Amino acid sequence: MHPIRIVAIALAAHVASGCGGDDSAVLRGHGLSVATLSPEAQGRVYDAAARAAFDLNDPNQSLLLDRRGLPRTVGLAAADTWPEAVETEMRRLGSIKGVCQPAITASRKTVKCAAALPGYIVRFSPVFAMAGDTVEVYLFAQNYDNASSGYTTPLRFERAYQVLRSGDTWRAAREGRIPKEVRGDKR
Numbered sequence: 001m002h003p004i005r006i007v008a009i010a011l012a013a014h015v016a017s018g019c020g021g022d023d024s025a026v027l028r029g030h031g032l033s034v035a036t037l038s039p040e041a042q043g044r045v046y047d048a049a050a051r052a053a054f055d056l057n058d059p060n061q062s063l064l065l066d067r068r069g070l071p072r073t074v075g076l077a078a079a080d081t082w083p084e085a086v087e088t089e090m091r092r093l094g095s096i097k098g099v100c101q102p103a104i105t106a107s108r109k110t111v112k113c114a115a116a117l118p119g120y121i122v123r124f125s126p127v128f129a130m131a132g133d134t135v136e137v138y139l140f141a142q143n144y145d146n147a148s149s150g151y152t153t154p155l156r157f158e159r160a161y162q163v164l165r166s167g168d169t170w171r172a173a174r175e176g177r178i179p180k181e182v183r184g185d186k187r
Contacts, residue, residue: 025073027182028138028160029128035135037127042082043089044170045127049139049161050095052172054120062119064100065090070125070138075184076104080126096122100144110154111144118149133165134173140183158183 037045054061065087068078090096100113100121113121125138142156158178163170 027074028070028072028125029136032128032130032136034126035129037135039083039085040089041168041170042127043086044093044168045135045137045163046086046122046124046139047090047093047095048163048170048172049124049137049159050090050122052161052175053122053139053141053159056095060117062115062117063096064098064113064115064119064121064144065096066101066121066123067099068101068104068123070123070140072125074182076123076140078104082124102142102144108154110152111142113144113146115144115146118144118146118152120144130162135163135165137161137163138178156180156183156185 050056050063054063056063065082067082067087069080069082071077071079087096087099097117097119098113098115100111100115102111102113102121111121120141121144123140128136130136138158138160140156140158143152143154145152158180160176160178161172162174164173
């Protein structure tokens with residue numbers, strides 16, 4: 001089932017415009033605390049967000065995990081690094097095919113990763129607790145080339161997902177597009 005599309009996340013626009021008050025530097029998960037989840041549950045939340053963003057039933061779709069977490073503030077500077085069990089769970093679920101950690105630079109060139117197929121590198125924010133069995137997570141994706149793909153035009157995007165739990169299953173219920181200024185992209 002496709003997630004419900006949210007036209008904009010008003011809070012993100014509000015904070016990005018500099019009107020956030022005392023905690024205006026906090027953007028991702030504004031007003032929310034980090035959820036207490038096992039690494040396996042965290043991997044399942046990230047899997048749900050990845051499946052909402054990409055058609056992972058396509059055998060030509062390749063996602064690689066960047067284990068560095070997104071910061072709560074504007075930009076892409078590395079925050080925490082996820083435990084290996086997060087990666088293990090995402091591999092078990094089939095949402096990622098490997099790991100790639102490109103340099104975090106202002107360069108707009110498409111990065112190269114060692115992988116069988118070209119595709120996308122995904123990075124995630126911490127999982128933020130909301131009411132009940134709902135959490136919020138931010139996904140940043142950038143395309144990558146492999147040794148045989150040649151050069152492709154760079155593509156980057158960031159989205160926020162509200163993900164619902166039902167038992168051990170998670171599914172994305174809402175999606176919001178994040179403006180490029182949030183990730184510090186001026187272009």
